[in-house]
Amino acid sequence: MTNVFDRLTGQEAIADDLRAAARAARVLAHRLDAGATDGLFVPDDEIPGVDAGWSRASMTHSWLFTGPPGSGRSVAATCFAAALQCQSPDSSNVGCGECRACVTVMAKTHADVRHVVPEGLSLAVGAMRDIVQAAARRPGTGRWQIVIVEDADRLTEQAANALLKVVEEPPPRTVFLLCAPSVDPEDISVTLRSRCRHVALVSPSPADIERVLIERDGLDPEQAHWAASVCGGHIGRARRLATDPDARSQREKALSLARAASRDSTAYAAAEELVRSAEAAAKAISAELDEAETEEMKTALGAGGTGKGTARMPRGSAGALKELEKRQKSRATRVGRDVLDRALVDLAALFRDALVVGVGAKVTAMHPDKSDDISIPLAGYARPEQLLSCVEAVLDCREALDMNVKPKFAVDDMVARIGLALKRKVDA
Template identity: 35%
Template sequence: MSVWDSIIGQQAVVSQLQAIALGDPKSIAQSWLICGPPGSGRSHVARAFAAALESPDHGMSDEPTRVTEQILAGTHPDVSILATNKVTIGIDEVRELIGVSEQMPSTAPWRIIIIEDVDRMLERTTNVLLKEIEEPAEHTIWLLCAPSAQDVLPTIRSRTRIVNLAVPPVKSVAAWLEHSVGVEPKVAVRAARLAEGHIGIAKLYAKDERVMSDRDELIVGVLGLQRASNAVLLAGDLIDSAKEQAEADVARQAAAAEAEFRRINGLGEKDRIPPKLRGAYNAIAKKDEIKRQATRRSRDVLDRALNSIASVYRDVAVLQNNAESSVGLINLENRTAITELSVRLNRQDAVNRLEEIATARRRLLGNGNPTLVFEALFCALIPPAAPTSRRRR
């Protein structure tokens, strides 16, 4: 399987980058901006492109080379990857990368720097990076990733070669889940549809029944909103679910990190940690860091919930505009309730509710209290009372 086989639903971009990797190295642009919506795989495209540029087989062999494996795993000495869970990318992190970019590659043709979510840079941080993007070292290639070119300052856009990714088709995501992840066909199709082309979320839905069940309950709850008490209860359930999902996810990752630490150091599952390794072990088991990770993951779950809620009103708009045959519904399992809601709301009502969801997202990004944000949102989503016919006297 070539390095490009892991890229889903981006054949036009893959063909373009394959040709560049196989072409004359002297003609390769040294500053790139890879753009695509969340879940489109932009960071995977960046790593695959880096592997194709660095590996002797240009990423085309059925069996990946050691260089390719190292790059995809993030362990190659000449490929630096900056990824962050923070709200912004720090200026010191960028300065450190700039220092690395000036060094000659140790084993590969290029020194490649990948920055995921470059849109998270503040303007002063971007200005530090700008000169390097405009005039990279002769042996360095910069691969920047962002949701869209508009999310990056014009000074960066104008100095990079832009690659735009599409939202992966549901069929492509479902096929990947089925053949590469080992998911049953019906589950794969449903997970891909509900994820709306987001590869990571599709895999999560397909592999974690609890996450899928929580989404189903959320949609039923939104469609059943009738009064403020419903809104308050639904918000509480969602916050609790997000916290539980986040804590379970972080606990799994912490357990995996501990198991890997023990494996590397030749320790059994129940062996005591030797005093000389205690410091390194404590570094991967910091309670404060685990708590921060759980908080970030909880916000990720809530952000995903907002996408699910928005899909309800997207489906309402589809029915109101008689567009189901051309674009389909996301929440097919709830078609009857969504049809009823599309009658109770007019077109402007549906648009207004999508705007309320966007407002809730901005409040969360601004560190608003999640419970209050969702209570306000769900109250705003309560539909007008269904008309009742008067009895004739």
């Protein structure tokens, strides 16, 4: 097995920085074991492989990983957590990928590494307080208690404040790794961001994604090349597009809306089909997750037993199952919004491609496979200002969905605005 940081695609410089920080953290852990009280200071000559000047900056108790979707924010945080817990005696090979700590962290089963993923549209203050309280304990098997918040942009204001309190005065053995799309105040509070060391990831290149799909996933080179070119720099989506017919169908429906919106007879039917397909895809994803969770919960509550007194689950089981169903319903809503949002991003990128063609810019297309049959004809039909209005309509729709507007109403309004924008040239 290779080093865990080899999983970071196109992020070589960041991987080197995280390795250096993990080596410094190992020295810091030894100093804490010996009763040191001088905080995060580690003399330069005590950190193997770290140049002078790295000492105070090399390790901190709170980190913020940012980057566009698919850049690998949560993967980077998990790899760093593995390196912090790594048991390899060779300090130059932290994150070895072979020791028990690395294997369990990457499998998300390590007892001292908690992954926080909001099940609904947001992460509430109650859940965050429980997490913070658990994280304040001393680690059981590893060097650190590590909390990875994979969608820190979904923290409610109260939850962010609860997290801020512990980040400002962290327990000596606790490390917080937050993941968010950007450092924009809408994604992460200014105060919370100021308490974290920032790690900015970038979207991997199509060539890097293609290499991963071929070498790591064993996909056909031609299919891998196509998926890498249309995924928008998102490795996970490239994998789904290359292997899942439903994902390809969802993309086609989103892109076909650009042509359908220009005609009243097809616009709203296409909009309803897009919403309906997104809901169906979300239900399929949620059903698979729900079934496994429900069976696990029932087993934990004693269902399926054959001994005396096991015919019924214990009192209170119905309440636990009802609470689980509530969380699953909230998660299904979030999954549906995420699936629809991905389709809208594809649609906005298509109008962007047409706009690029219209103004003669020499940049890479987001949907190169649609240049001849959609992007170029659309650029010849609509002026740049019309195409820009279409992009704005899609972005406003995404914002409306984020404000909990019903998908049908938001998408219908978007289609109406796109239709008006594209008709201006005909009416002029």
